[in-house]
Each structure stands twice: as structure tokens, then as C-alpha cells.
Amino acid sequence: MKCTCWGWYNWAKMDTQAHTRDFVVIDGSYGEGGGQIVRVSLALSMLTGRPFEIRNIRARRPNPGLQPQHLTAVYAAATLAQARVEGAYLGSSTLRFIPGEIEGGEFLFNVEEISGAGSAGSVLLVAQTVLVPLALSGQSATLRLLGGTHVGWSPGADYVKYVYLPALREMGIEADLHIEYAGFYPKGGGMCTLRVKPADAPPQPIEWLDRGTIQSIKVITTISNLPDHIVRRGDETAETFIGLTGLRPEFIHHFLPSRGFGVSLTLAVKAEHGYAGFIRLGRRGVAIEQVVEEAWNEFVAWAKTRTAVDHFLADQLLLPAVFATGPSTWTTPKASSHLRTVLWLLPKFMQVGLELTPWGEQGVQVKVVPGGEGIIGLNGAEGSNHTST
Structure with a gap:
């Protein structure tokens, strides 16, 4: 297993060539305005090769800037993509990321090592940042993750193992999760192992309506x-x-x-x-x-x-869907702020057609057309009797 230490990277500055590349510039306070913008940007950058700069990271949160779980995701993405990074420190409001080639292998990522103290920061959010990029780049990897496994405001390890991973499997992305120690709030200390298999083809599109x-x-x-x-x-x-x-x-x-x-x-x-x-x-x-x-x-x-997925899974399907071999569509009870934020973010990295429209009496329909153009309904559809969170 590779020892991943902060000293591997020059986190303070990047070389001259890095500054000559065109960055995707992102307002980190947009929409949901949380760590999701950082995590999805990292994944998209790893997959497209496009560097990015995020400003105003978590600007409206009580503890703005990068926190340990976000920084661990940056660290994991940078390690796997052999990236150059600027602004990767606790409390940072700006982050620059220039990806290299994605590399598989065995790695250890520890939220507590980043925080310098006990932390229940979610390791599953770290896992979701790098899982799809690893698989679609044809890399196998084993990630040992230490931190929070069953904590609020994030998908728990059981949700990832029994809901998220089976959904990805339907699209041709294979991974498994083994939970060894539970990390509950506030003490953390959980440990799980994520094994990602290389995908032998692009993701398959899905059509999940009723x-x-x-x-x-x-x-x-x-x-x-x-x-x-x-x-x-x-x-x-x-x-x-x-x-x-x-x-x-x-x-x-x-x-x-x-x-x-x-x-x-x-x-x-x-x-x-x-x-x-x-x-x-x-x-x-x-x-x-x-x-x-x-x-x-x-x-x-x-x-x-009668919608197809819960509102948490609805935004988590977007990343594999934009790299699928054809259009995908699914329904969910409401257009959450997380869903809207990812829909806003995707076209900044790649050409894609996106639709968010009402479905039935109590739901919304998401449609993703890889290589398409335009965004329909991002500021409209809500789903009857539901509001964004």
C-alpha cells in the first residue's frame, strides 16, 4: 500500500507551465455552495483533463473554506491523478487543480491525518469523488479510508454499499466496499476498504422513469x-x-x-x-x-x-451518465439543491445536454445527453409538493 504523505506535492505553488493553461473558473458559493462543488469538480477534472480554479469555497457556511473531509478528497484526487495543486490547506477559500494521468494501485487516505485530530468527516464522500474516475480510466485500485462511516449530512457506508454501488453496477461500473470499523459522530475512527475495478467500456445509459x-x-x-x-x-x-x-x-x-x-x-x-x-x-x-x-x-x-430513485441518488448518477454511450433519463421526487448545482457545473467542463422537467404529479425527470447542447428547466422544475433542500 502506498504511503500518501502531504510532502509528496508542492502544495504552495505550481510551475510556470501550469499557469499558462486555461482554467475552468467556478464560483464555490453557487447553489448548494458546499463541498459538493469541490468533489464533483475534482472528478470532472480527473476525467476530462481540464484544470480548474474554485473561488469562494463554502463561503456562506459557518466554517467556510476547505475542511478536513474536503481536503482529504482533494488529496485523494491529486494523488490518484498525479495532479498539481494550489490552495490545498485547511480553511482555504480558493483551490487550483491541474490533473495528470490517473494511476491505480493501493492507497491509504485518513481524514484524521489531515485534521491533525480526531474527526468524523465522511470518508464515503472521498470515495465517491474518485470512484468513477478510477473505473472509467481503466484503473483498478484499493483504497483504505479512515474517518467517519456513519455520520449525518452524507451517504453512510451502508447506503453506498447497498444502494449507490448496485446502481453504478447497472451502468457497468464495478466496485465493492468492505466496512471494518464503524466511525460514528463525533469520535470517528471508522475504516473501510473500497476496491474499484477497471471498466472495460463506457457506462451504459439508463432509462428509469416509473x-x-x-x-x-x-x-x-x-x-x-x-x-x-x-x-x-x-x-x-x-x-x-x-x-x-x-x-x-x-x-x-x-x-x-x-x-x-x-x-x-x-x-x-x-x-x-x-x-x-x-x-x-x-x-x-x-x-x-x-x-x-x-x-x-x-x-x-x-x-x-413512483419515481425511480431517491433524491440523494439522483445527483450521484449524473457523473457516470455524462460519460455514457447514449442519453440517460431518470425520475426523482424533487429537484434538490445538490442536483441543481451539479447540473449547473457539468457544462463548465464538457459539452452536454441537460433537462430537468416535471414528471407525473409528484416528481421531476432528469435527462442527460452526452455531447448534446443546452440546459432546459434548471431554474423551473421543482416536483409537485416538494421544494429544494
């Missing part, structure tokens, strides 16, 4: 340093709810070591045309029965729309 029949529901519980009866009670509650659909759930339990304690529950749904996941984290003083019910209510709200 979800069709629901084929399976997995109930995934990850728990650390809490009584086992919590899992049993959660399963009993989930079985009661899911029984209303006529389906028998599949129960998956991860009893993992951890620095702290916590429980995460994920409902992973496979439909005839699409995937969805609903995550709830346990909280002090909240019974597991309520945690399950909260996830169930989110599932019911999605299922009523």
Missing part, C-alpha cells in the same frame, strides 16, 4: 457498543411495516468495533427500474422503533411518487 414493482427491501443495521436487543427490536418493527407491502425484508446486521457508540439503520430498495435508500441514525433518548418508523415514512413518501 419505478415499476418493488423487488426487494433490505434492512441494514450497523451498531457499535450498544445492546444487541436494539437490533432485534428494530428488525421486529421493520418487519411489521414492510409486511404491509407483501414483501419479506432481508435483514443484514453489522456488529462493528468503534471508538464510540451508535446505530445506523438503512432501508435499501431495489425496484424494477431504479434504486432508493433511506437512512436514519440513532440519537440519544430516541427508541429504535422510532428510528425505524422515520426511515419507513421516508420510504412511503418516495414510493407514492
